[in-house]
Amino acid sequence: MPHASEPCSSAGILGCGHSLPTAIRHNDDPVFNRLPRDPGSSDTFDTVSFFTGSQERRHLSDGETIEPHMADAALQALAQAGIGPESVDRLYGYASVPDHTTPNSLYRVHHMLGLPREALVVPINSEFSNFLASLVLATEAVATGGARHVLIACGSNWTRHLDYAKGHAFAAGDAAAAAVVGPTGLLRVVDHLSQTHSDQYLGLTMSVRSVDIDGHAHLPLDARGLPTPVYSMEAAGSEIYQKLLLNGLPDLVNQLLARNAVHSSQVSLITHQGSRRLLDHWANTIRPGAYLESLRDLGNMTLATYPVNLARHFTSITTPYVVLAAVGAGFHLTALLLENHTRAEAAEAALSAP
Known part of the structure; x- marks a missing residue:
């Protein structure tokens, strides 16, 4: 059962995982046909010429949601950390964009993973630094003894929330990733x-x-x-x-x-x-x-x-x-x-x- 632990000065990341949709969108995808491509406007955020560099990006298929990818990434992170879902004291992160204004779909990820009921769920809505903020808070929690293992899960389904007449839509891709913070981590916040x-x-x-x-x-x-x-x-x-x-x-x-x-x-x-x-x-x-x-x-x-x-x-x-x-x-x-x-x-x- 989750419980407070002894303070740990070497708290850090024990394991990571990530999960990607299988559908791939290339630069010639019809969804991009409405995008402005005027090279004379390359310094504005509304043209493709500013958002160059992508040749492929993953996107959710019809009927697919980001939460299963978050759960899959979390299971990978837990396995690499050498612990099970029952050892998670807290769940930080964010699912963006959620189906509801509240609650965030991070609670759904908690259910999909079968995390303990006592595990504190804390959605961090600080786009796009959600993972960084979660990592700081998780490290502090473990370092001060408030928790022993904190799971962080972040997922993005932004390809469904863009105006495809705007240049910034050109580079967008969907993905999810997770990390476990605990004592004696490999990567430690300085x-x-x-x-x-x-x-x-x-x-x-x-x-x-x-x-x-x-x-x-x-x-x-x-x-x-x-x-x-x-x-x-x-x-x-x-x-x-x-x-x-x-x-x-x-x-x-x-x-x-x-x-x-x-x-x-x-x-x-x-x-x-x-x-x-x-x-x-x-x-x-x-x-x-x-x-x-x-x-x-x-x-x-x-x-x-x-x-x-x-x-x-x-x-x-x-x-x-x-x-x-x-x-x-x-x-x-x-x-x-x-x-x-x-x-x-x-x-x-x-x-x-x-």
Whole structure:
């Protein structure tokens, strides 16, 4: 049964997992026929030319939902961590976009996994830094003895919540991923920084709104015939791009590294991946030892981007540190520094743990 544990100074990630829909959407998919492709408008968020870099992206098929993928990813993470669902004290994360305003579908994942009734479920709605925020809270819970094992599960079904006359829809992909935080973890949170630019509160929004198709306004409906939320970057102007996306994110990462005396060459970097232009700029500005990304093959998985790429490389990371750097609605930036401990060290610590 879940219960409080002894404080643990070496709390970290014990295991990861990810799950992808099987359906693949290529750049010539008919769904993209309405997208503007004017190269003269390449600096705006409304054209495909800004969101280049993807050749494939996964998407949910008709009748498919993201929650089973979240559960599958969670089972992989639990298996890699060497524990069962009965050992989970808390479940953090988020399913986006949920079927209901509340409750979040994370509760459905709790049921699908058969987690204990005593396991605390905490949906973290901080698009797109949900995984990062969950990881900070999970580490603190384990480190202070509030929990022994915390499961984090994040899933994105955003391909169903986009206006396909807007450029940002071009890179979108669906995915889910999970991680288990516990004592003697392989990746341990060292530090984190966040900035909130609330003057850009309306820059990125998800709400019920009409979309224009052939000059006529249509209200998108889901399979139940109910209005479905649609993402918008209508209000996102040059300030968000130039100050916060293009330069704000690398500035935050470099601040985080400097205050921890970590050189960028010691870091494997995972960032938001909406555009090849941004990824290339961030790579040149931060100059990490490794850049763990999958834009070409998986597109922009929004909140699932960070845990998916972490899960794909979890057992093969060779740098001493990992940095997760997120952008998100609100508007905010978050960067998280993790220290990479070898499996041998983790196993040795586990043997000596009470």
